[in-house]
Amino acid sequence: MPELPEVEVVRRGLLPLLVDQRVHSVTLMRDKLRFPLPGSMVQELPGLIFSSVSRRSKYLLFCFDRGPVLIWHLGMTGQFHVLDQSTPPGAHEHVRINMENGAALCYRDARRFGYAGLSTPEALTGHKWFAQLGPEPLGGSFSADYLIGRCKGRRVPIKVLLMNAHVVVGVGNIYASEALFRSGIHPGRAAGNISKARITVLVKAVRSVLSEAIDAGGSTISDFVQAGGKPGYFSHQFRVYGREGEPCYQCGRSIRRMVQSGRSTFYCLGCQH
DNA sequence: AAATGAACCTGTTTGC
DNA sequence: TGCAAACAGGTTCATT
Numbered sequence: 001m002p003e004l005p006e007v008e009v010v011r012r013g014l015l016p017l018l019v020d021q022r023v024h025s026v027t028l029m030r031d032k033l034r035f036p037l038p039g040s041m042v043q044e045l046p047g048l049i050f051s052s053v054s055r056r057s058k059y060l061l062f063c064f065d066r067g068p069v070l071i072w073h074l075g076m077t078g079q080f081h082v083l084d085q086s087t088p089p090g091a092h093e094h095v096r097i098n099m100e101n102g103a104a105l106c107y108r109d110a111r112r113f114g115y116a117g118l119s120t121p122e123a124l125t126g127h128k129w130f131a132q133l134g135p136e137p138l139g140g141s142f143s144a145d146y147l148i149g150r151c152k153g154r155r156v157p158i159k160v161l162l163m164n165a166h167v168v169v170g171v172g173n174i175y176a177s178e179a180l181f182r183s184g185i186h187p188g189r190a191a192g193n194i195s196k197a198r199i200t201v202l203v204k205a206v207r208s209v210l211s212e213a214i215d216a217g218g219s220t221i222s223d224f225v226q227a228g229g230k231p232g233y234f235s236h237q238f239r240v241y242g243r244e245g246e247p248c249y250q251c252g253r254s255i256r257r258m259v260q261s262g263r264s265t266f267y268c269l270g271c272q273h
Numbered sequence: 274a275a276a277t278g279a280a281c282c283t284g285t286t287t288g289c
Numbered sequence: 290t291g292c293a294a295a296c297a298g299g300t301t302c303a304t305t
Binding site for chain 1: 296297
């Protein structure tokens with residue numbers, strides 16, 4: 001579920017349902033997901049009032065009127081639902097945060113690759129999950145000059161570099177392929193062997209594909225959260241991802257798939273060099 | 274230093 | 290039909 005656009009859409013969907021609501025109780029159905037869950041949230045969160053839900057990279061940040069910040073990563077299959085507290089626990093539900101208004105924030109995650117932690121507002125930027133992260137792709141510091149600098153001298157394939165969160169956050173397996181198609185750059189090309197002009201195009205492509213995805217997914221995921229339980233999904237508009245063997249919309253050649261660093265990459269030999 | 278691959282889990286799809 | 294293999298939107302850790 002969670003690419004940067006989808007995490008952002010989840011954030012926007014949760015925001016109005018949580019802000020100003022007071023936590024009543026927290027239930028943990030298991031000790032750990034990918035990592036041990038912060039058990040102290042059971043004692044620390046009740047009584048606090050949600051003040052905002054923000055995002056850094058693919059992490060959701062639940063902030064309160066005081067006290068800790070709850071950090072949450074959805075992994076591959078994590079989902080948040082806001083449901084009535086009378087709703088019985090769904091399959092693969094692991095955590096429930098009950099609010100005094102009768103609603104509950106429920107976390108489900110079939111593969112349990114998600115993880116959560118507690119921090120403080122002051123310690124957040126230095127937290128080990130955030131300290132090494134690159135810039136936000138939709139922010140001003142992800143510039144052509146920046147990416148040119150990060151590509152220089154690197155022999156790593158550009159697609160693998162794009163997915164490195166130390167370089168830039170939020171570009172997952174889908175959008176790396178899609179941005180490279182939009183840029184006309186072959187995903188296997190060495191990062192250091194791409195002209196400055198083409199890197200400049202790539203920066204714009206990353207921005208455009210992510211912001212278009214946010215726009216396209218917004219209403220769908222918002223409904224999914226508010227409806228409480230219905231599986232939501234993006235109406236996909238992929239040009240290469242998942243289209244192996246199908247004709248390129250641009251040149252008609254067959255879309256190819258290859259594996260880079262264990263992940264599927266989709267591309268068009270006619271359009272990407 | 275840099276790049277690759279395995280590991281963490283379960284569910285779904287594909288292929289014999 | 291049945292079963293096994295391959296594959297899945299992410300990140301970290303160990304190994305070349």
